[in-house]
Amino acid sequence: MNNAQFAPWEDPAAKPLIEFKGVTKNYGTFTAIDNIDLKIYPREFFALLGPSGCGKTTLMRMLGGFETVTKGSITIDGEDMAGIPPNKRAVNMMFQSYALFPHLSVADNLAFGLKRSDMPKSEIQGRVEEMLRLVKLQKFAGRKPHQLSGGQKQRVALARALAKAPKLLLLDEPLGALDKKLRQETQFELMDIQEKTGTTFVIVTHDQEEAMTVASRIAVMDDGKLVQVDTPDRIYEAPNSVYVADFIGDVNIIEGGVSNVSGEAAELSWSEGKPAIKGVSGERIQKGSSGAFAIRPEKIAISRDKPVDVHNCVQGVVEDIAYLGNMSTYYVRLDNGSLIKAQTANSRRIARRGLTWEDSVWLSWTDTAGIILPT
Template sequence: MAKKSIGPVRREFTPWEIPGHPPFIEFRDVTKKFGDFTAVRNLSLTIFEREFFALLGGSGCGKTTLMRMLAGFETPTSGQIFLDGQDLAGIPPYRRPSNMMFQSYALFPHMSVEKNIAFGLKQDRMPASEIGDRVAEMLRLTKLEEFAKRKPHQLSGGQRQRVALARSLAKRPKVLLLDEPLGALDRKLREETQFELMSLQEDLKMTFLIVTHDQEEAMTVADRIAVMDKGELVQVATPPEIYEAPNSRFVADFIGDVNLIEAAVAAKSDAGTQLRARNADLTLDTDQVTDAGVGETVWYAIRPEKVRIAQGRRTPGAVNQVDGVVWDIAYLGDVSIIHAKVGADDRDTLRATFANVSRLVENPINWDDEVVLSFDRDAGVILKG
């Protein structure tokens, strides 16, 4: 029987699944307070060598504070931080084997591209011949050879971003810290640069730690993601696991688009769980076994792309089917999103997303159409909180 995994990607690089594998970066019971405000609360986290790791969360969740403590710009109120087995307590930022790339890039406007890249190497008193070789290597890796003599104001936003990246990598730190590095780029350039970052990290075999509030960015570049909220870790897992198997309503709602159906446990067995939706005429038959008791309130999380939609009415008595009326339609070119009202309240809606695989559509679904929405028993996940 073919091996199954959550999501379409099965990565070969999975040191976190090896028992006893030593971490490269470790936060051990770390707390950071600013007066009465606790930015990071008793947090423990391990990151492995050569991992591309993402800290993901909304504004004020503590992700940047966590990175700044690793870089040495902030000091933990309590707890310890280790890098490659070394306790970083008391070590100033300039002596740590890490480098940080800031969102603002912080390039020297009066220096050329090559001089910006060489600056940190000169500060470390590297021999001039070695500096030249290292700068040439960085220019090649970041595809900036033809811009070496230009000043920052003569470059595009994407080119300035690559200069900042080259300068951060030139000193060959053990870990590169990326603080919202792509936030200033337009959408198309940001998507292109994400793949460039991944290729660069693979080529250099370095450890990258990125802080971002952009879910798509984290899902694209990272081997694993730590979702943070209010200074705490909510879930740490691979992108497919975060998306397909969230451990809470917060994660399900924060990552991507999701339907959260409030329901009561109607029946349980070794083969799965049957739920009854609270606000719609919908019986849910799932393959998931839950420890919630019969009658207990749970939420069924299902992604819109896993919901099928068709004109007509459902089969009487069918499970995982519900009648609806089209309330809104969004055409995005590659996909369409349909909101269908399925309950008495206008807020009781289900979203279905489908790919626009054909230019011409026969009998397209329209506003106010009666539709039936359906899904498979393994399409969603039961969440208790």
């Protein structure tokens, strides 16, 4: 979100557009959604993120009216959705398959739903042109879907879903069919369109990078439950569990015992004869319990010589190097057998970098670079 002030979830007086209260969904004895409470606010770009089978699509389908709630309630703009069919909700859904009519032109695809709505016929042409401008497809109005690229079809489907000005747009893995580069470009287009229209977007994705890029907030799901609901930076920097730390981005996890907790700092004993690791204390962490230290590879410095004045410092051997163009990832095997990943930006030419396979190196990080979480 471009607007740094946009954080209605922090305002107790803000009224949510969507509210899930104690929502459960059972299929026979299987619980797909387990007692979920969640508020989503107007103009949010909200992401439901999790692995296959975690319940994110079921949650979205209940919101759209395609699945019924077993227990609890869903309200949209203060109205209880129980018994209200999909076509009577101020909601539209964009599917992964795009579901365009192959025999109709782009313009006619956009006009199709409007002709069946209560919009005056005289306004339909203007609305179609407005939608074509929004998704930058004015020149393609007369083409049929088979004459379009994957990215263009995706934009037609988006324009069609927004044509009736729904309060809420549901997007089910909308960019899944696009190649990586096009997907990244389209993510920014989606954000731009969402901001221009002011429509609330709820996107289902299993792609962490996509959720981190587009969303104002992310709900990380597992086994039908919400594990953490927060802004992308908080989810990345302050995960509330090992599951979230491990699911979002790249991370090193070192297990051990919590030897000390002091306010926002904690220590983890992890290997006999080695100093305890210092880190930020995570939620629910207690002295004497088992814990795990989570640190991102880019927060770890790698050097030939032992750094001075750094508490968190371990020695190992470079076992592998992944060169990714803009950065290199070093896989370093420690004395106790642990494998740690450290990342460095490739700001210099290859010949001047100097670290290679089998080199003995030191890894170090600051006392606030990683977080100690309960296990």
